[in-house]
Amino acid sequence: MDIQGYCAPGFEALYDAFAANFRDHGDVGASFCAVQEGEVVASLWAGTTDRAGAQAFEEDTLCNVFSSSKGILALIALQQVAAGNLDLDLPVAEYWPAFAEAGKSTVTGRQLLSHRSGVIAFTEKVSDDLIYDWDRALQQVAATTPWWEPGSQQGYSPFLYGWTVGGLIEAASGRTVRDLYRSGVGDPLELDGGFGAVGHRSTRIADVGPLKKPLPELRDNAIGRSIKEDRQGPVATAFTNPVSLMMGTNGDAWRGALIPAANGHFSARDLAAVYGDLASESPQLLSSATLTEATQEQTRGQDAILQTDVAFGCGFLKSGIAQDLAFGGSRGFGHPGAGGSVGFADPEIEVGFGYVTSRMGQSLFMDQRAVGLKDCLYRLI
Missing domain, CATH: 3.40.710.10 (DD-peptidase/beta-lactamase superfamily)
Structure with missing residues (x-):
């Protein structure tokens, strides 16, 4: 080799x-x-x-x-904390009102980031193409019921992490995840890639x-x-x-697509x-x-x-x-x-x-x- x-x-x-x-x-x-x-x-x-x-x-x-990918998304969220746009101890619904649905009104940003929200998977069967549509995915996440009482136990979120955290930081900042990545991480360090595989x-x-x-x-x-x-x-x-x-x-x-927990x-x-x-x-x-x-x-x-x-x-x-x-x-x-x-x-x-x-x-x-x-x-x- x-x-x-x-x-x-x-x-x-x-x-x-x-x-x-x-x-x-x-x-x-x-x-x-x-x-x-x-x-x-x-x-x-x-x-x-x-x-x-x-x-x-x-x-x-x-x-x-x-x-x-999750580490990079977490970094972007933390940059919004440092900028004063996001308080991790406030309910996510303070920034993203639709997220309060289905028993999630008390879920905080800290619980999302540390995998203690209970929002670890869709509770209803969803279509295969949902993951390629950012807005639809956010709507589905907002309507999803936690699998257990938020904060009661630790449970890793393999994929919904990207939509929950991504939706939160977009709501808190008024900017897209891709824009926040480029301006806060990708451009300052002149990185080769980013979320998804194109446009880098x-x-x-x-x-x-x-x-x-x-x-x-x-x-x-x-x-x-x-x-x-x-x-x-x-x-x-x-x-x-x-x-x-x-x-x-x-x-x-x-x-x-934008699938920030995994792509x-x-x-x-x-x-x-x-x-x-x-x-x-x-x-x-x-x-x-x-x-x-x-x-x-x-x-x-x-x-x-x-x-x-x-x-x-x-x-x-x-x-x-x-x-x-x-x-x-x-x-x-x-x-x-x-x-x-x-x-x-x-x-x-x-x-x-x-x-x-x-x-x-x-x-x-x-x-x-x-x-x-x-x-x-x-x-x-």
Whole structure:
């Protein structure tokens, strides 16, 4: 495998760690980037982007990062907090009156961001094309009943998170999610990608597909078992209503839509740039005070949807002790995505980390590919 890119002196071992993902773990097209104290210590890419293997993967190739998108959306929400447009402890309905329907009048922005709202899935069967229509999706979310009493337990929202948080920040700011992203995040850092796959600085897009050979799991993934055991329960419904949430991710409809919990398309250097900034002593994107408050633990416990013990700040997963959730030190935070992508910040040593791939694994959080790169990086720092 011909590895392209750069490693700073002393970080050359990352070439081998990245190459091992292609040699041993099934990567076909991927990129990796790490930033420390504002300087790029590694930016590597290799492989191809299309099923025919004809198009080379480049540094600015965009991959669908799935739930890693949530960290970027959370950042935009926090920017509205810092600007004084949004108070996370007020009911969402103060900004978005329609959201008060169906028992949601007391749900707060903080509960949405920290996955304690109970609004984790549509309670009625919805049409497959709903997810491609932003306004219809917001209307459906506003009419949806929480699956349990808001605030009573922690339950991750795989897809509705994007419409609930996105609808809130649009109502609070009077601006669109895409506009807020461009002006607050994409343009200041000159990022390659954004939500959806079109209209960005980079037009290179990787087709995603499953790994040909599944990687050994780093933990028991109980989600699949829960879906099989109760096809009408909250876990199954959160991931499969509608079924288009799990299909068509290489199609034009998916790539052109705004599905901010799941269809962000970013390069590894995008994720490393965002989290590198947030890990710095003087972030450009968000005030240190707002970031410190937002990354404090808001909730911890056995998650009703993820079926494992996790902790959340406001929109970010908190670093844990398990290797697939260890975002550096104890102050680390970030967000992995289905298939293997991840971005995280480690403020203790001012590291920003980004990895994206076109070949999806089945791990719940980070898999062996990102963990191998992370472990190698930390041995060198």
